[in-house]
Amino acid sequence: ETFFSWTLKNQISVLVIDISANGQRTSTEDVNVLLFIHILTMFPNLRYLNFGPSSIWYQQLSYDAQLSTIISSSLLELHVCLPDLIDCLYLLDGCFNQLRTLHVNITFTMSSNSTINNKEKLPNLRFFSLRSDWDTDCYDKLIVPLLNRMLNLEELNLFLQVTGRQKFVDSEDLKKNIIDHMSRLNKFKFSICSTIQLDNELDFPSNENIQKTFRDFKANQIISYVDYFPKARQGQCHIYSYPYKSKNYYKITNSFPGGLFEFVRDISLYDERPFEHEFFLRISRSFPYMEKLTLINRKQQNNKQCRKSKNQNFSIITYPHLIQLDLHKTHKDYHRQFLFDITTCLPDNVRVCMDYRLTKKVTHNFRRNITRNNCSKLSYVFFYYKSEFPEHLKDYFPRARIP
Template sequence: ECFFTCTYKNQISSLIIDINTNGEQSLTGNENTLLFTRIFTTFTNLRILNIGPSSICYQHLSFNLSPPTVISSTLLELHVCLSRFHDCLHLLDGRFDQLRIFHVKIAFIELSSLIFNNKGKLSNLRSFTLFCDNTTDGYYQLILPLLHRMSNLEELDLSLLVWTDNTFIDGNNLKFNIIHHMPLLKRFTFNIHSSTHFYNQDNLPSNEYIQETLKNFENKQIISSIDYFHENKYSQCHIYSYPYKLKNYYNITNYFARWNV
């Protein structure tokens, strides 16, 4: 081990670590974090790190016990899976100040009493992918403030299940809250399923209205579907860029729309 690390610690610039878990988390969050830390102390010239690309759903990093201690001024690209949203904030607190590409899957994005002061611009970040397949109520309080730190983004990919108060995430929302904050954005793909309670049954937005808000997007092929469950006063709206990239759909009904090829 010493021969390998001493010989290659400055030569290895790209590292992919894939763990065959058979659909289970083989390491605890703390063990994954220790591995993550050891990688940066061992390979001091690392530019690209991808942890568990084929088992990304099962290998979570967690900084619940203690904040990360790693710092790297060489890392340009990072692919990782995290337990919670505050783990993402830890990684974007300036410790990877040259990071340009960040792909992250977060298991839970939920409001927390934890306070983070890292609100500085992530001026070097050019590409950001965020995936979460658990419903979040933190779209406005957590996700948007993070995106507003990425004013120099050129590529953005969002896959989210969002719970909101009496509204849907539609094209107008994306334009006002995201696109207008990213003047350099060239590619924006998304898969957003938003749910809410409509207590006022008058003037409910239609799928035609949702489609109208999605006009003039760079990606011309955007699919939308909307459902109302009046007895439960519950509704859902699904908007996504075509082609659909995920392997499954969430809460499909008879009104589900797909692109006709």
């Protein structure tokens, strides 16, 4: 080793690793672990490490037995993408005893099966961010105990989808299980969507009940709304601090209170009640930079007057930044909602997933003029429940690749 390389390695204190797989999925977990270990051993004075800032599947770092042998006494800030919360517990099991800031994004599962010690305090940690788009039933078993170890935490970000509880997560829960254990906490940003099963006829809290619990909550503006889905026998409560800074907002229902969400790029809509045209208008205004939209609703729309005549006085909805649209779990009315050019004006080069049977009906076997304009803009169409395609299908989707 030359003096120059030795000096360079000892001088590097900030490092960002952005892994590119060119869109091809490969088995990279072992490679990522080896790379992670190599970085920590090569740069002894590293203070800041962002391992995979894009937080996508091929940048995840899965726990490996080799990691337990790594100890870094210099690293102060770590950003990492992990497949499971268990991997986070391993990383906090004495590997980084000087860590002050930790950002964790869970990419796949949030399992609760663990024998690792989740009690030892983490007195040096000042900032912790935990994000996951996946449902987890380990909120009480793992997440709350993990947070209780961070007795000197000053700032906390929690973005979770919680299941497996008998009660919604509300302000009383947050105070009792989290905030009261953090005397130095001064910033708390969160978005927690909790789902419960409606297994009996007990009285369940209303939106007003949930909102009242936040009256004395010392934080930014708190938004909450509650929905009950009789067919699925589930209840859902979404609570979040506003302004909302996450890039994702999932499970939006008709109860959505509105607002402006300039950071959000990916949303999903779900309800057992129909979504009307006015609802989609609110969504387009609340999420002006939305790029990905997933819709799940099997209920037909009630108000369809807007489609009967082009002379109706209503707003044509635009989604100027939309890149990906998924309609395959919807009633045919929502295929109409997005394909009719008198209700929606899609941008160019949108990638769409649709139900072939419903699309065929809505487009009159791919010959209808009112749907032709939006269909001609699509760059990729994936059909579920597809059968043999007619020869003129390609003419109806002239830009689209149709696998």
